Structure formats: structure tokens, C-alpha cells
Amino acid sequence: NINYWAPKFFKDTLLDGVTFYIKIEDSTGIAYMKLPPEWCRISNLENGVYRFRVDVSKLKQEQYDELPNELQQAFDKYHDNSISDDDQDWYDRKWYMVSDDGFAFTFDHNAISNGGVAISPFASVLADSLSLDAAKDNIDIKDKLDTIRIIHSKLPTDSNGAPTLDLKTARNFDDQMRSRLPDGVVSITSPSSLDNVPLKGSGNEGVYDTVNNGLEQLFYDLGISSSLFGGKTTSSNIVKESVKKDSNWIYTNLFPMLEAYYNFELSQVKTKSKIPWNLKFIRESNFTLKEDIANYKDQLSYGGSRLDYLASVGFTPDQIISQLTFEQQALDIDSIMVVKPTSNTISSKESSTGSGKTVVKSPNGNINNPNKGNVGRPETDNPTDDTDRLNDAA
Known part of the structure; x- marks a missing residue:
């Protein structure tokens, strides 16, 4: 089920940096179990497919029943201390080399040289998202500072500066004032003088610029143009080129990995004809679909693949076989949908009698429907529904 699993492989690998799967197959179908990255290490690259090993010492007994049979046997062998030094399936007496049912995906090409550990390209x-969060917190602080107001209630004092109002009465006045103040207004009651100190503008004046710079850096690390998500731009072509760049990244990084894995699986299938089958993903994007289809269509004029063209417009192999065969052989759709005269379909050659009538000859001898089984454009410049058309073989 490539339509379901391939996007999942892609998403998980982008998030985790490296993903490890084991294929589980029975008579009802195929499923994949994803293993935690902390259990596994990439071991080698075989025909474009990453293989890995599992640290069996990290497996717990309570996880035993959920493991595939292969890992259950490895778990038993590890705890029975029956691993020999020359066992090719083990490394360092705790790393089990998973069979061809196990495979890994990663976009970090240095994973093998880094001991099998890989990180996400993003x-x-x-780090940039943390910086962006800090910048947003500064905005909240600045907004609070801009809206705070202080009300000072000064207590009367004598010539020596001592309060003439007892503290209990002063506290009652202060409580009454505080209970009636709106949010953002602070009351202060003291005998000392207090100058008006506005807090507006006391925060970081460039705090919004900091956030904008953080967003731009975030897009830069993602390899995405900020214009793609509503950034400042004066040209829609910037967005289009950014989408093409992202699509090309998928074509050159993701598709080769998926094709290598699925082609390995196809190589295990034995056919009666012994002809090997290969899978290829069409390089097209929904954002540039019209241009992509046009490219495959143009190649047909120079002997390009019709299969690639049909795949680009959405046909799957089973649809191509069943639907097109049914149309051509069962319905004989070419004889039903007769090509109408246009500058591209009419012919300059015509055969006329002395009476001015066009004589139509049916090469297949079918009087009732002379067009049945024929393809190509009409032989005459004035075709009718029963006019012969030029045969491809001719």
C-alpha cells in the first residue's frame, strides 16, 4: 500500500531524522512496525537501502509479546548467553543485525560514518524556534510595560517628614483605592515624593524586528522562501520557484530511497517469465502539474514513453491495462468517437469521381462500419461519420 506508507515514511523521517522499520507479512497482507531510534543504529547501505542493527540489551521483557518473531528469537538468544564470537548476525554480543525485512530511511548521508546515528536536516x-519564542515573550513584556500606570497617594507629613496620619488609617485609604483600580493600574501609598515615570517605550524598541528576523531565519533553515507563507514579496514567481525547489529536493532525496526499497522488494518476487520489475515515481508536483504533464506529452513526439505520460495524468498500471484495453478492444472507442475535421485531422488527399462524389474504400471490408478497427486521421478533406482514416501501419 504505497499510497499510505510512502507519505508516512517521509513524514516520520523528516521529524525524527532517521526511522527504522521491520516488515511483517502474512497471508492477509503486509504491515510495518516502527522501532524506536534509541534501539537502533544504521549498519550499512545495500543497493541503496539502509540496513540496521538493534541493541537487544535495551529490549524489556514486557515488550516481548509485541515484537516480531525475528526480534523475539534474538531476545531469547541474548538472554541465554548463546551468542558466539563468530556469529555473523551479532556485533559486540548485543547488537543484532536485522534481516532484509528491516530497513531504515534517513536524509543524513553521513549516518554510517557517524556510527549509524543520524539527525534531521531541519x-x-x-534552536531557531526557541529564539523565536523568547522574542515573542519580549513582546508580551513590552506590551505590559506600555500599559502599566502608577497612581501615587502621598501621606501628609510634618516639618520633620514624619507622617501625620496614623498607619492604620493610611492602610484603609490604600485598600479602598486598590479595590477600585482597573487592571494595569498600580497604587502606591507612601509619605515620600514620587515623580511621574512613564514605562512606555522602556522595553526593547526593536522587539518586533527581532521576531521578524527570527521568522526569516526559521524559513531559511527550512529551505523555504518566507514569501511562500505570506511574507513580503512583489512577485508571484518567487513563490513558484520556491515550490519547484522544494519539489526538486523531494525528487533527489526522498524518491531514490523509496524506489531503492520497493525495487528490492520487487526483486524478491519470482515471475513465470523471469522478467524483473522496477518501480519509478513520476517526478511531478501538484503545484506545477500542468507543466509536468506537458513535458511528458511533448516527449511523445520524439518517441517518449506513453506509460510515463499516462502515469502523469493519474493512471495506475492496473487502470492502464483494464480501462484502455476495454476501451480499445471491447468498445472499439475509436470507431465511436470519430475525429472531427480540423486543421490537424483533415488530409489534403481525396479521391473523387467525375460526378464530384467522394469514393470511400474500406481497407477492412466492413460495409456497415468501415471505420471499425481503424485509427488515424480521415483520408479526405470532407470526412463523414463513416469515412476511412489513414492507418498507422501505412
Whole structure:
């Protein structure tokens, strides 16, 4: 079920940096179990497919029943201390080399040289997102400072500066004032003088610029143009080129990995004809679909693949076989949908009698429907529904 699993493989690998799966197959179908990255390490690259090993010492007994049979056997062998030094399936007596049912995906091409550990190409986004959160917190602080107002209630004093109002009465006045103040207004009651000190503008004046710079850095690390999500732009072509760039990244990084894995699986299928089958993903994007289809269509004029063209317009292999065969052989749709005369379909050649009538000859001898089984454009410049058309073989 490629339509379901391939996007999942892609999403998980982008988030985790590296993903490890084991194929589980029975008579009802195929499923995949994803293993935690902390259990596994990439071991080697085989025909474009990453293989991995599992640290069996990290497996717990309570997880035993959920593990595939292969890992259950490895778990038993590890705890029975029956691993020999020359066992090719084990490394360092605790790392089990998973069979061909296990495979890994990663976009970090240095994973093998880094001991099998890989990180996401977008890991730097985490640091930038933290900086962006800090910048947004500064905005909240600035907004609070801009709206705070202080009301000072001064107590009367004598010539020596001592309060002439007892503290209990002063406290009652202060409580009454505080109970009636709106949010954002602070009351202060003291015998000392207090100058008016507005807090507006006391925060970071460039705090909004800091947030904008943080957003731009975030987009930069993602490899995405900020214009794609409503940033400042004066040209829609910037967005279009950014989408093409992202699509090309998928074509050159994701598709080769998926094709290598699925082609390995196809190589395990034995056919009667012994002809190997290969899978290829069409390089097209929903954002540039019209242009992509036009490219495959133009290639047909120079001997390009009709299969690629049909795939680009949405046909799957089973649809191509069943639907097109039914149309051409069962319905004989070419004889039903007769090509209408246009500058591209009419012919300059015509055969006429002395009476001015066009004589139509049916190469297949079918009087009732002379067009049945024929393809191509009409032989005459004035075709009718029963006019012969030029045969491809001719």
C-alpha cells in the first residue's frame, strides 16, 4: 500500500531524522512496525537501502509479546548467553543485525560514518524556534510595560517628614483605592515624593524586528522562501520557484530511497517469465502539474514513453491495462468517437469521381462500419461519420 506508507515514511523521517522499520507479512497482507531510534543504529547501505542493527540489551521483557518473531528469537538468544564470537548476525554480543525485512530511511548521508546515528536536516529549526519564542515573550513584556500606570497617594507629613496620619488609617485609604483600580493600574501609598515615570517605550524598541528576523531565519533553515507563507514579496514567481525547489529536493532525496526499497522488494518476487520489475515515481508536483504533464506529452513526439505520460495524468498500471484495453478492444472507442475535421485531422488527399462524389474504400471490408478497427486521421478533406482514416501501419 504505497499510497499510505510512502507519505508516512517521509513524514516520520523528516521529524525524527532517521526511522527504522521491520516488515511483517502474512497471508492477509503486509504491515510495518516502527522501532524506536534509541534501539537502533544504521549498519550499512545495500543497493541503496539502509540496513540496521538493534541493541537487544535495551529490549524489556514486557515488550516481548509485541515484537516480531525475528526480534523475539534474538531476545531469547541474548538472554541465554548463546551468542558466539563468530556469529555473523551479532556485533559486540548485543547488537543484532536485522534481516532484509528491516530497513531504515534517513536524509543524513553521513549516518554510517557517524556510527549509524543520524539527525534531521531541519534540526537547527529547534534552536531557531526557541529564539523565536523568547522574542515573542519580549513582546508580551513590552506590551505590559506600555500599559502599566502608577497612581501615587502621598501621606501628609510634618516639618520633620514624619507622617501625620496614623498607619492604620493610611492602610484603609490604600485598600479602598486598590479595590477600585482597573487592571494595569498600580497604587502606591507612601509619605515620600514620587515623580511621574512613564514605562512606555522602556522595553526593547526593536522587539518586533527581532521576531521578524527570527521568522526569516526559521524559513531559511527550512529551505523555504518566507514569501511562500505570506511574507513580503512583489512577485508571484518567487513563490513558484520556491515550490519547484522544494519539489526538486523531494525528487533527489526522498524518491531514490523509496524506489531503492520497493525495487528490492520487487526483486524478491519470482515471475513465470523471469522478467524483473522496477518501480519509478513520476517526478511531478501538484503545484506545477500542468507543466509536468506537458513535458511528458511533448516527449511523445520524439518517441517518449506513453506509460510515463499516462502515469502523469493519474493512471495506475492496473487502470492502464483494464480501462484502455476495454476501451480499445471491447468498445472499439475509436470507431465511436470519430475525429472531427480540423486543421490537424483533415488530409489534403481525396479521391473523387467525375460526378464530384467522394469514393470511400474500406481497407477492412466492413460495409456497415468501415471505420471499425481503424485509427488515424480521415483520408479526405470532407470526412463523414463513416469515412476511412489513414492507418498507422501505412
